[in-house]
Amino acid sequence: MKDTTLLVGGLSGLHDPLCAAALQGLGRRAVPLHPCTNEGLRRARAFGNHGQCNPAHYTVGAVLEHARKSGLPAAEFAARHAWLTPGSTGPCRLAAFGFEYRRVLEGAGLGALEIHTVSQLAFAGHVTDSVLPPAEADQVLGAVLLGDALTELGHQLRPWVLEPARLDALVLEARDALAHLLSTGRDEAATEGVLATLGARARALPCALDRVLPSIVLVGEPWTTLTDGDPSDGLVRRLEELGAVVECPRAIDWVRHLLFERRADALVDEATAFFAEVDRRVVSRWERLAQAVGVPGRLIPPEELAALSHPHFPASVRGGSGHLELARAVKATLEDRVDLVLSLKPFGCLPSSAVSDGVLAPWLAARRGPAFLAIETTGAAAANLDSRIDMAVFNASVRAAARFDAACAAVSSRPDDVRARLARLPLGALGDGSDARPATLLARAGVRSG
């Protein structure tokens, strides 16, 4: 492995380059894979199993695309590289993705390429993994958290800025600066400095805080909700540009979920305490980064999520994201933070389509709460899919507007007056960008009841 170049991929366009850079900083030869594309999916499917859900094929398809674009003969490419990817593609525990990767690579003449699937637990440090020793895993975890911080900043600010492209440019610039720091082994203070600069520059962008935006909670298959580009058809960006605030799962949430499962499965108290300590350290690191970039970075304790879902979906029933989909939607609904629950998953995702949706949709319907929309990705455009998304965002917008008007009426304010106050605010006044509740907008505008 030391003599080969590691191809690092499987998360997102913000995470993968940072992970590769972290490995470079440890003296490894590592490059990020090109992002997953529909073309890669098509190539992988030609060699894979009919009916296999698409994350496996998207991910290994990125390797095929990388090999093709390298111009090297397949055998030579396989000999010179190894592929490092987190978990078994996405965090789906049901899939025999190692099997599928091997089949596709062999079909493409890349059978000799080494595959290193790294348990996400390894990123949490102190969990033995044959590929990443603890010290290296710790560095990669830092890169994953940095990727999360950049992603979170984008999600929180994009719905409010007037020119999202300028925000995106700042984020990419910061990602490259962070990658440079990681690859040259610079300390955490320097990376936090880059984040702070990014936060400050982003908050200077022109904005419109008078927008009354619907809130969407994104649940579903973890990999598809985390990744960007073709695998999700850019869904989150699209929702944000359609005018919605989207609360998305993060990589850290999944790492914490895995640590929670380890705690639940532990047979001795020492093991429970050990994984609890690891979790505390992960949270502490995340909070420092979130603070540096200036996003609230709210984390929900896994125990709280498990308790919320327990009557309907016990955490002991696992597979896919298990009880998390229900738990996050329940929490957001109970806190009145959501107008639309959107469940995103690859076509044929059993845990999400056939189980979670079946529990979550009736739960929401019984409360006449937020609307529910399930979206299955196939890697192909579909006019009726666009139509469903438009419709759902439209309905959520109407709901959000009605709630805002009602909140204004409750404090005897005219909506236009409140909006006029909000319009004068700079982006720095935003606070938690993922909170678009009417009460928050009123508070932001300085409107008091009575």
Place this chain on the structure above:
Amino acid sequence: MATSSTRGTGIDIGSTTVKVVVQAGGVVVHRAYARHQGRCLEAARRLLAGAPSSGGPTVVTGSAGVAFAEELGAAFIHEVPAVAAAVRHLHPATRTVVELGGQDTKLLTFVEGDCASDMNERCAAGTGAMLDRCLNRLGLAADELTRLALPDGLPVPLVSAKCGVFAEADVIGLVKAGRRLEEALAGLLDAVVRGTLNALARGRPLTPGVLLLGGPHAFIPGLATLWRRRLAERWAERGVAAGEVIVPEGAQFFAALGALLCDSALQQVAHARRSARRSLQAHGVSARPAEREATRPELAVESPAAVRVPAQGPLALGLDAGSTTVKGVLLDARGALAATAYRKATQDPFADARGVLLELAAQLRGDGRVAAFGVTGYAAELLGPALGADRVIVETLAHARAARHAVPDADVVCDVGGQDIKVLVLAAHGVHNFRLSHQCAAGNGALLEAAASDFGVPLEASGALALSATRRPTFSVGCAVFLDTERVTAQRDGFTPAEILAGLAQTLPRNVWENVAAVTDLRTLGSVFVLSGGVQRNPAVVRAQVEYLRERHPAARVVIHPCAGEAGAVGAALLSLEAAGPTRFIGFDALATTRWETRSGEALRCRSCLSACARVEVSALTPDGETRRILTGQGCERGELSPPAGDGATRDLTEERGGARNLVLLEATRMFGRVREVKPASTRGAGLRVGIPRVLPMYRAAPLFTHYFEALGVPREQLATGAATSEALWRGHGGHGTVDACYPAKVAQAHVAAMLGDRSRPLDVLFFPALTHALTAVVGCVDTASCPVVAGTPLVTAAAFGADEAGRLPGGVRLLRPTLALCSHPQLSASLFEAARSVLPGLTRPEHDAALVEGFKAQREFEATMEALGARLIDDALQARRAAVVMIGRPYHADPGLHHHLASELQALGRSTLSLRALPKKGLQASAAVDCEAVNDLREAAPSLTNSGDGEKLAAARFVARHPYLVAIEISHFKCGQDASMYGAIADLARTGGRPFLALHDLDETRPVASLRLRLRTFLDAVERWERAQAGGPS
């Protein structure tokens, strides 16, 4: 929200039609409706030009409307608020709207002024388009369904409600099997209704006050009839007061009218969508890729012409009654072509056959006469006996024979028909191995034809038109519903019909070789490829096929069969020559004058075995008044002997019959009975009636749970385990699911509903555990987890049936759904104890422990019994040198209703079957020297597997691969992602040593009789050939 505009023009541009409404002074003064045949902008311009001026604004809506709105500079409104506005305006009392369109189905629910909406997901797309395709394939006019009457008492056959492709296959199969057209069409419409209820309503009863909108509802009265029936059933079952179900006048115009009634503020979303799409492309999300076509060189294709001889002397007659077309040939005694005839299939297989055969008769010369007659194709079972065929031949064998006749050194045949794609690897005298399209890859040939028809392009011109394109969109591979959705999207994105047809043609070879054949190296199949099937008449498809093959296998010789369209008929004629004796053909004169009538129904169902084949009685009425009756549709010769009106009791074939044993059925039957006497541990359960549904996890551990409860004092007769899955159960109790999952999961809700609905013997407790982990003989994998659907379906059941947080169902039954890991005794025991104690107050831990011991004893004894029976069956197979069939599937596939009685059909055809449970797990399987423990040790082969069923299936395939007289059929259900990752590995193992293997991957709620029979017979023919080779004879 809505402010009524008194004047204006509303335009609704959907996936297949354009609708225009002009309103002036608050009154509709003009309406127009037209199909756009892929040219939506042209059609919209035309309709608009023909409309009077309203003097008001123009507003556009519909899935394809944004571009036209931009062209006009008009406002655009999403169709959901548009429809909602019109409904509020015209029918304010409405509570529920179902709008069916060409591609989309929408469900709108009005509650206290709010309108919630749902739209179909991908699998349920294209409902209206599917109806069009079915009519097209049956040769019916577009308005045929408008005339369909649905009198009470008309049998409505079960047609798949899951997916348009499945439904299409079912309907074509019904018609080809002789079911009356009105019954088949009623089944189709019923599938639309049930599918909409399943996919959109998520198990909810629709609130009465239902309005049915959209083109199909406006034009097909039968749909409303079926909606009323199904909703009345559902409302009665759920205790909901019935209400009106209305199709309003002008149901197809609601969106266009409603667009005029919406507030202009609602336009923002559409504009934002455009801008968002541009931004996405700047961030790496692919635009629809388009490939250039202009630089492709001329392509030389080996396409020999058939040598014609005069139709004189003794001739062999071949008829291929396919799903889409009917073909006939006359060959001379040496197999040279004397005459051909070809026509599009209609809804009347007899009329089609008569037409084709009389066309052949007209080509006879001199002493030309029929000396032998062979029939193949979807309608062969119906036509063969009625027309006096000497042989009824399975299509694969016919195509193989025809290919070898034309190209003696052919290695591979690729036949693309309207419904099926067949890839046949040839041996010296037949098919050595084969790949047939699964349901999900079916209908690609028909889709090409339907697309051409939809564009108004004559079929024969569609290939040339496609070749004229200078670019083409890239489509994905596989499902015809997805492809059709993509086609419509490409239309929206501005691709022309020529470009779209080019893109579809280009997709076909990828579907054939990557999806159906699923071979990564085409060289392993051979070097001479013969292409046949009607689709080879399309030059764009031929070009795509040849280019694809040459790119990946440069040394391949690719030959278009000289009778590409009629190859099946040629093969049937050639094989009929091998039949001994004078022909039974009824003759052309009788053909011209005989009238055929068919009769079907429950009374005719064969009761010889659990397959319960639906038979059709064909009556041939001759001009002299004589009537000859023939029974068709049976899967084996027993059906010919079984009296038409049986006693209603299906005979049990669990015991040996004609040397064949059905251990799969034996397993499914015995596991729910008493395996052993239990030692009572408690009497606390004496007053309880416990329901244990015969579904997913119970097929893993029913003896454990039934004996556990019995040991706790629940009398055996108070343990209700229901019945195996059946069509009646699904029809009567389906529709509770809150998700459209795989059939084994969906039907679990029907089992539960049936148990809860049995008022004569009400349950106290329903036991449906979330089984997270299995106990398995497989070792060496990282985990033994259950499929997430098996584990999670009890949770979905609780949600679907409205259980409260304590598990109490609305009728008072207590639902127990403990999380159980069979592999962890402490967890299992603790969780089960907690659950049992909640319904058995005072239950002590020692009582529970003792009962659990009894449960495990029963489970172990059952497993041991099955393994002993399996060992004996396998030994006998070796002794008799007759292969037994291992049905590789999940434990619940033992349910005969889930594998559609395949095991019974195999037994009736003389093949013994066993499931994975009956494979020996310990020691050496002596006669064949298979080390049972070694095959179950996956440490080297697949250590990363996490799922118990994956490991067991792989181990079973390893067992099959090592035994000289075992073959495998893999059973899997549509949408089983869990199985999908193992398909390739299992197929590779099961084909070891050239043994035949059959994969049935997309089973669903219906039994696709014709399709299953084609696959089964092709498989069994290959098995016999393989057996001969194993025994040292010719293959």
